[in-house]
Amino acid sequence: MPELPEVEHLRRSIDPVIVGARLTNAIVQRRGVITLASGTPRTDAGYTMALLVGARVTATHRRGKQMAIEAHDGRVLVVQLGMTGSLTVERDQPPVGMDAKHRHVIWEMHPSGTSPATRWRFAFRDPRRFGGLTAYPSMTALRTAWSELGPDALDIAATALAAKLARTSRPIKAALLDQAVIAGVGNIYADESLFATGIHPLTPANRLAPDRLDPLAAAIRRILGAAVVAGGSTLRDYRDAFGQAGSATQIHQVYGRAGEPCNVCGVKLEGIRLQARATVFCPHCQHLSTSETRSTRARRTKGKSSSRSARK
Numbered sequence: 001m002p003e004l005p006e007v008e009h010l011r012r013s014i015d016p017v018i019v020g021a022r023l024t025n026a027i028v029q030r031r032g033v034i035t036l037a038s039g040t041p042r043t044d045a046g047y048t049m050a051l052l053v054g055a056r057v058t059a060t061h062r063r064g065k066q067m068a069i070e071a072h073d074g075r076v077l078v079v080q081l082g083m084t085g086s087l088t089v090e091r092d093q094p095p096v097g098m099d100a101k102h103r104h105v106i107w108e109m110h111p112s113g114t115s116p117a118t119r120w121r122f123a124f125r126d127p128r129r130f131g132g133l134t135a136y137p138s139m140t141a142l143r144t145a146w147s148e149l150g151p152d153a154l155d156i157a158a159t160a161l162a163a164k165l166a167r168t169s170r171p172i173k174a175a176l177l178d179q180a181v182i183a184g185v186g187n188i189y190a191d192e193s194l195f196a197t198g199i200h201p202l203t204p205a206n207r208l209a210p211d212r213l214d215p216l217a218a219a220i221r222r223i224l225g226a227a228v229v230a231g232g233s234t235l236r237d238y239r240d241a242f243g244q245a246g247s248a249t250q251i252h253q254v255y256g257r258a259g260e261p262c263n264v265c266g267v268k269l270e271g272i273r274l275q276a277r278a279t280v281f282c283p284h285c286q287h288l289s290t291s292e293t294r295s296t297r298a299r300r301t302k303g304k305s306s307s308r309s310a311r312k
């Protein structure tokens with residue numbers, strides 16, 4: 001599943017091509033992948049409007065795992081990759097490895113700085129259709145929608161993370177996966193960040209020792225940043241806009257390694273299910289700190305005896 005690094009890598013790879021380009025046409029193979037802004041008629045003209053046809057692209061944006069394409073006239077289109085989505089630039093033919101099926105929307109564009117007759121294409125493709133395109137009438141409307149998401153993981157500050165984690169007693173791993181807590185941390189990078197900071201995935205989020213917040217926020221920024229540069233993790237059929245695979249899987253320390261020895265201490269990595277997601281950690285390197293353990297016990301006791309909690 002594409003996570004923040006794949007989406008940001010895609011954004012960076014497509015940005016130089018589409019910013020400045022004029023979208024001259026859009027061929028819609030499957031309307032079901034497009035969510036129109038409220039009030040937009042479900043007509044050809046409505047879809048043409050939603051897909052930014054006729055506009056010049058002025059910027060791309062990203063929050064968490066969502067990418068947005070902004071047009072000069074204020075229209076915005078959000079791209080969500082879901083499990084298998086991709087955007088590909090096709091100068092002549094589809095890039096190697098990208099089959100022509102499942103291309104739900106194909107845009108024709110005139111890239112800036114090319115001769116007037118030049119037409120390239122870019123395509124949204126999503127075989128399993130968990131992703132999609134969502135139209136917004138303005139950047140203001142987009143910002144309102146994105147305000148539902150937590151702070152972006154790529155530049156998360158420890159103070160912002162602390163404020164969000166303080167509000168939930170869910171296991172820290174589950175809290176990190178919640179896009180309203182922090183936007184863009186998926187299963188892989190949650191496991192990697194917790195391993196890098198020696199935090200047990202089941203630590204109650206609001207019991208995390210204060211001195212662990214700075215290292216955790218720093219680890220999330222560092223690990224995601226490195227994965228963006230590496231081009232994301234090549235899982236299933238992720239490719240960037242030019243059909244290139246990423247190489248970030250090579251830097252995973254725990255993800256997908258349950259039962260294998262820890263790269264730090266050699267102890268066998270443990271795999272558990274948490275909210276139906278595979279979770280891998282080192283039982284030796286990732287332990288609950290004394291205060292976190294005490295807090296957990298206190299909370300368990302509290303459930304049985306109200307007099308104890310009243311005294312607290």
Ligand SMILES: [Zn+2]
Nearest residue numbers: 262265282285
């Ligand atoms: Zn270890």
